[in-house]
Amino acid sequence: MNALDAVRSALDSLRASPLRSALTMLGIVIGVAAVIAMVAVGAGARDQVLRQIASLGTNLVMVGQGSVVRSGVKLGAGTASSLTEDDGIAVLAEIPGVTVTAPSVRWGLQVVAGNQNWGSVLFGVTPDYMDARDWSVVQGRGLSDEDVAQANKVVVLGQTVVRNLFGGGDPVGEQVRVFSTPLTVVGVLGEKGQNTQGQDQDDVILVPLSTAKRNIPGMAKSNPRFVHTMVVKLADGTDQEEAQAQIRDLLRQRHRLIEGQDDDFWMRNLSEVAATRDASSRALSFLLAAVAAVSLLVGGIGIMNIMLVSVTERTREIGLRLAIGARRRDILMQFLIESTTLSLIGAAVGVLAGVGTAMVVAGLAGWPTLIRLDSVVLAVAVSGLVGVFFGLYPARRASRLNPIEALRHE
Amino acid sequence: MGPHRVQALDNVSVEVRRGEFVAVMGPSGSGKSTFMNLLGCLDRPDAGHYRLDGQEVGRLSSDALAAVRNRRIGFVFQSFNLLPRQTAQANVELPMVYAGIPRAARAATALKALAAVGLDSRAHHRPTQLSGGQQQRVAIARALVNDPVLLLADEPTGALDSATSLEILALFQRLNRAGLTIVLVTHEPDVARFAGRVLSFRDGRLVDDRHQVPEEAPGLREAVP
Ligand SMILES: Nc1ncnc2c1ncn2[C@@H]1O[C@H](COP(=O)(O)OP(=O)(O)OP(=O)(O)O)[C@@H](O)[C@H]1O
Numbered sequence: 001m002n003a004l005d006a007v008r009s010a011l012d013s014l015r016a017s018p019l020r021s022a023l024t025m026l027g028i029v030i031g032v033a034a035v036i037a038m039v040a041v042g043a044g045a046r047d048q049v050l051r052q053i054a055s056l057g058t059n060l061v062m063v064g065q066g067s068v069v070r071s072g073v074k075l076g077a078g079t080a081s082s083l084t085e086d087d088g089i090a091v092l093a094e095i096p097g098v099t100v101t102a103p104s105v106r107w108g109l110q111v112v113a114g115n116q117n118w119g120s121v122l123f124g125v126t127p128d129y130m131d132a133r134d135w136s137v138v139q140g141r142g143l144s145d146e147d148v149a150q151a152n153k154v155v156v157l158g159q160t161v162v163r164n165l166f167g168g169g170d171p172v173g174e175q176v177r178v179f180s181t182p183l184t185v186v187g188v189l190g191e192k193g194q195n196t197q198g199q200d201q202d203d204v205i206l207v208p209l210s211t212a213k214r215n216i217p218g219m220a221k222s223n224p225r226f227v228h229t230m231v232v233k234l235a236d237g238t239d240q241e242e243a244q245a246q247i248r249d250l251l252r253q254r255h256r257l258i259e260g261q262d263d264d265f266w267m268r269n270l271s272e273v274a275a276t277r278d279a280s281s282r283a284l285s286f287l288l289a290a291v292a293a294v295s296l297l298v299g300g301i302g303i304m305n306i307m308l309v310s311v312t313e314r315t316r317e318i319g320l321r322l323a324i325g326a327r328r329r330d331i332l333m334q335f336l337i338e339s340t341t342l343s344l345i346g347a348a349v350g351v352l353a354g355v356g357t358a359m360v361v362a363g364l365a366g367w368p369t370l371i372r373l374d375s376v377v378l379a380v381a382v383s384g385l386v387g388v389f390f391g392l393y394p395a396r397r398a399s400r401l402n403p404i405e406a407l408r409h410e
Numbered sequence: 411m412g413p414h415r416v417q418a419l420d421n422v423s424v425e426v427r428r429g430e431f432v433a434v435m436g437p438s439g440s441g442k443s444t445f446m447n448l449l450g451c452l453d454r455p456d457a458g459h460y461r462l463d464g465q466e467v468g469r470l471s472s473d474a475l476a477a478v479r480n481r482r483i484g485f486v487f488q489s490f491n492l493l494p495r496q497t498a499q500a501n502v503e504l505p506m507v508y509a510g511i512p513r514a515a516r517a518a519t520a521l522k523a524l525a526a527v528g529l530d531s532r533a534h535h536r537p538t539q540l541s542g543g544q545q546q547r548v549a550i551a552r553a554l555v556n557d558p559v560l561l562l563a564d565e566p567t568g569a570l571d572s573a574t575s576l577e578i579l580a581l582f583q584r585l586n587r588a589g590l591t592i593v594l595v596t597h598e599p600d601v602a603r604f605a606g607r608v609l610s611f612r613d614g615r616l617v618d619d620r621h622q623v624p625e626e627a628p629g630l631r632e633a634v635p
C-alpha cells in the first residue's frame with residue numbers, strides 16, 4: 001500500500017465519524033492555537049520594542065551623572081556635578097569611533113501660557129541631542145546651533161504640552177513662561193507616544209542647553225559646565241564594548257577616581273535595554289512552552305484513546321485486510337497515518353484559530369501581534385510527532401491481531 | 411496451550427487438483443473452518459505440510475504469507491466482510507491496493523471484475539445499498555481480482571435465501587468451468603451437490619472423500635452475462 005492510498009483511506013475513516021474526529025482534534029487545536037496566538041502577541045510586543053530601539057539607534061551610548069542603582073542602594077547619587085560638558089568634549093576628542101557627544105540637562109517644572117499652567121519636563125539640549133534621540137519637528141523649526149550659542153529664549157514643545165496649554169491650536173510664535181522667563185515657541189515635536197517604560201514621551205519642552213543653565217534658578221550654581229546626561233554616538237562598525245570601556249576609563253581618570261572607588265556616572269547602551277527585554281520575553285516563552293506541552297500531551301492522550309476505540313471497532317476490517325494480503329506493517333502504517341492525519345488536521349485548524357485569535361487581540365486590545373513562521377512550523381511539527389507517538393501503541397495493537405480471530409470478532 | 415489443548419485437525423491428508431470444485435462438509439466443530447484457514451495461509455499447521463501450487467508455504471515468513479494470500483488465494487466469507495463505507499468498486503479494488511497496483515489500472519480491473527459477476531451497474535453503490543446476494547457477488551469480485559489459483563469460500567450461502575444461494579452457486583460453477591479451483595464449506599447437501607468432490611470431516615478427521623458428477627446449477631447459462 002503506498003502512502004497516498006494510506007492517506008486517502010485515513011481521511012475516509014476520519015470522515016466516517018466527523019464529530020468524533022473533531023472532538024479528538026480539539027486538544028491539539030487548542031494547544032496549537034494557544035501557542036500561535038501567544039507567540040504572536042509576545043513577538044508583536046517584542047517587535048515593537050525592538051523597532052523603538054532601532055529607531056533610536058543601537059550605536060548610541062547614554063552616559064549620566066550619579067551611580068547606578070546597586071542592590072537597591074543608590075551609590076553616590078547626587079554627587080555634585082560629576083559630569084560636565086568638558087567630559088563630552090574630551091570623549092569626542094580622545095575616543096576613536098565617537099562621532100557625536102550631545103550633552104543635556106533636565107528639570108521638572110511648571111510651564112505657563114496665558115492663564116494655563118502645566119507641569120512638564122524641560123530638557124536643555126543641543127541640536128545634536130535632538131538628532132541622536134530622534135526628536136523630529138512637525139511644526140515650526142527645531143533648536144539651532146545659533147540658539148545654543150546665543151542662549152536664545154526659544155522653546156520647542158511636545159504634543160502633550162501643546163494640548164494642555166494651547167488646546168491643540170498652533171502655538172508657534174506664542175509665548176510661554178518657565179520660572180518667569182518668557183520663551184518664544186519656535187516649534188512642535190512629532191508625536192512619540194509612550195516609551196518602553198510607559199512614560200509619555202510627548203510631555204516635554206526643549207530649550208537650548210545654554211538657555212536652561214542661564215535662566216533656571218539653581219541649575220548651574222555649583223558648576224556652570226555640568227550636564228545630567230549625554231548621548232555618545234559611535235560610528236557604524238565601532239566595537240561598542242571597546243568604546244564603552246575606553247569612555248569609562250577616560251571619565252574615571254578625569255573624575256580622579258582611584259582604584260576600588262565606584263563610578264560616579266552610569267552608562268547604558270540600547271542593546272542592553274533590548275537584552276533585558278529579551279530575557280523577560282524568554283521567561284514568557286518558557287511559560288508558553290509549558291502550556292503548549294500540557295495541551296499537546298492531553299491532545300495526544302485523546303488521540304491514543306480514540307485510536308484504541310477505533311482499532312477495537314474495526315477488528316473485522318483489520319482481519320479482512322490481513323486476509324486479502326495486507327502485511328502487518330501495512331496495518332501499522334494505516335493506523336499511524338490515521339492518528340498523524342488527525343493531529344495534523346488539528347494542528348492546521350489550530351494554526352488558523354491561533355492566527356484568528358491574534359488578529360482579534362490586535363483588533364480589540366490594540367496590541368501589536370506578529371505571526372511567527374517558526375512558531376507555526378514548530379507547532380505543526382510537534383503535533384505531527386504527537387500523532388505518531390500516541391498513535392504507535394494502538395497501531396501496533398492493530399497490526400498484531402490474529403486474522404482468524406479478528407474475522408470472527410463481532 | 412496446556413491442558414485445554416484442542417486438536418482441531420488430526421491426520422488429514424488431501425490433495426486438491428487444479429480446476430477442482432470441492433465441497434467440505436461436516437457437523438459444527440468438526441474442523442472445516444480450521445482446514446480452510448490452513449488452505450488460506452491464515453494459519454500454519456503445528457505439524458505436517460501444506461503445499462500450494464507446488465510451494466511449501468508452512469515455513470514462509472508472515473510477509474511472504476501475506477503476499478501468497480494476496481496474489482494466489484481469494485476469500486469469500488459467510489458474512490461478506492465488505493467495508494461498509496466504501497463503494498463496491500473500492501471494495502473490489504482493495505486487494506490490488508495491497509498488491510501495489512496503480513490507481514488507474516485498479517479501477518479498470520475492478521470494473522471488469524464487477525462486470526464478471528453482473529454488477530457493473532452497481533460499482534458506485536455502498537454495501538448497505540445492495541442486497542445480500544449482490545453483496546456476496548461484490549465479495550466474489552474482490553476475491554477474483556488478483557487472479558488467484560484457489561478460491562476459498564466458508565459457507566458463502568449461509569446468509570442467503572435459497573434462490574439467491576442458487577445464483578451464487580451458479581456463479582461459482584461458471585468460474586470453476588473457466589478453470590478456477592474452488593473449495594467451499596457448507597452444511598447443506600443441497601449446496602454440495604454442485605461440487606465435483608465432497609470432503610466430510612468429523613472431529614477433526616477426514617472421514618469421507620467422494621468424487622461425484624456435479625449437478626448443473628439452474629440458471630448457469632443465464633448467469634453468464
Ligand atoms: N483458536 C482456537 N482455539 C481453540 N480451539 C479452537 C480454535 N479455533 C477452533 N477451535 C476448535 O477447533 C474445532 C474446529 O473448529 P472449526 O471452527 O474448524 O469448526 P467448523 O467445522 O468450522 O464448525 P462450524 O460448522 O460451526 O463453523 C472446534 O472444536 C473449535 O472449538
Ligand SMILES: [Mg+2]
Pocket residue numbers: 442443444564
Ligand atoms: Mg466454521
